[in-house]
Amino acid sequence: MRVLITGAAGFIGSHLSDRFLAEGHAVVGMDNFVTGNARNIAHLIGNPNFNFIRHDVTNYIYVAGEIDAVLHFASPASPIDYLKLPIQTLKVGSLGTHNALGLAMAKKARFLLASTSEVYGDPLQHPQREDYAGNVDSIGPRGVYDEAKRFAEAITMAYHRAHGLNTHIVRIFNTYGPRMRLDDGRVVPNFIGQAIRDEPLTVYGNGQQTRSFQYVTDLIEGVYRLLATDFHDPVNIGTQDELSMTDFAKLINEITGNSAGIVFKQANRIQGDPQTRRPDTTRAQTILGWQPVMPLREGLERTIAYFREVL
Numbered sequence: 001m002r003v004l005i006t007g008a009a010g011f012i013g014s015h016l017s018d019r020f021l022a023e024g025h026a027v028v029g030m031d032n033f034v035t036g037n038a039r040n041i042a043h044l045i046g047n048p049n050f051n052f053i054r055h056d057v058t059n060y061i062y063v064a065g066e067i068d069a070v071l072h073f074a075s076p077a078s079p080i081d082y083l084k085l086p087i088q089t090l091k092v093g094s095l096g097t098h099n100a101l102g103l104a105m106a107k108k109a110r111f112l113l114a115s116t117s118e119v120y121g122d123p124l125q126h127p128q129r130e131d132y133a134g135n136v137d138s139i140g141p142r143g144v145y146d147e148a149k150r151f152a153e154a155i156t157m158a159y160h161r162a163h164g165l166n167t168h169i170v171r172i173f174n175t176y177g178p179r180m181r182l183d184d185g186r187v188v189p190n191f192i193g194q195a196i197r198d199e200p201l202t203v204y205g206n207g208q209q210t211r212s213f214q215y216v217t218d219l220i221e222g223v224y225r226l227l228a229t230d231f232h233d234p235v236n237i238g239t240q241d242e243l244s245m246t247d248f249a250k251l252i253n254e255i256t257g258n259s260a261g262i263v264f265k266q267a268n269r270i271q272g273d274p275q276t277r278r279p280d281t282t283r284a285q286t287i288l289g290w291q292p293v294m295p296l297r298e299g300l301e302r303t304i305a306y307f308r309e310v311l
């Protein structure tokens, strides 16, 4: 296959590019570097199966030659990033998704959308199943991301229903691993950066809110399997490794040997920050035969080793 990956210079997009190349496919990577980094794909430059196009996908997308699949991963993903880039976030989820779908149509390609657990908002169902419609505040600060992704899902299903496009939607739960930006503001790089610098870990709010963390290679495996199916409804990909942010901070301090402890920063918690988050992954298990294999501690150790290197 020859695949287009938007957001290829980002954290997940770069790992996805690696996987497709490792499977013997050709990859066209596209990114405008708004939150990504050329370092993430530096090792691919010179690979004859990898081409890179610097482009903002909210503008018409042109790619010469055949494309068999379009994987649309471009979007700011960290709350700090999308609060700084609210309009760009809305545009890449709406206009960017429309352009990526249009390209998939023109090339008669498959299409896969990177959606998110944020479509469930601050969920009133726990764990979250794909048929849960969610609890999103459209005008809250997180609305720019949540509604962009909800629109992206809606237009993806519309292209499937109206044009018969072979589309896929993955709802990604909190994913971590090497190549995350140390300053992207998400909890994993924040905590690990602080721990490596022997600083106290900043827990926002009362620390009782939960997240379920998955290592990036597990996510990529789920995405790779989903693309090969003819399944069109959304599929959750994430783990059952649900922790409160206080317990997560303690775990990072324990693994890194950081004795500086924890500080609670009540005010830093963003309005609408989900109180709980854990996927029901029955669908991924049934349709894809997928389940995560990386133990949390080992995944964190690998990520910590990466951040020690880049620091």
Ligand code: NAD
Pocket (backbone or CB within 6 Å): 006, 007, 008, 009, 010, 011, 012, 013, 030, 031, 032, 033, 034, 035, 036, 037, 055, 056, 057, 058, 072, 073, 074, 075, 076, 077, 078, 092, 096, 114, 115, 116, 117, 171, 172, 173, 174, 175, 176
């Ligand atoms: P990231 O910020 O590292 O990567 C996103 C990439 O998209 C960046 O390289 C950025 O420069 C690029 N981009 C943004 N707008 C663009 C535009 N208009 N044109 C071209 N490129 C553009 O974030 P990530 O964590 O790798 O997330 C990748 C995708 O996965 C996003 O769509 C995100 O919403 C989704 N996702 C990630 C997570 C997670 O936990 N990491 C969870 C749910 C969903």
Ligand code: UDP
Pocket (backbone or CB within 6 Å): 078, 079, 080, 174, 185, 186, 187, 188, 190, 191, 202, 203, 204, 205, 209, 211, 245, 268, 269, 270, 273, 274
């Ligand atoms: N968080 C925290 N300390 C930090 C950064 C984040 O306690 O230094 C919390 C944040 O309030 C949220 C959770 O960690 O409840 C996950 O936040 P993140 O920004 O990683 O992404 P989200 O899952 O909210 O999209």
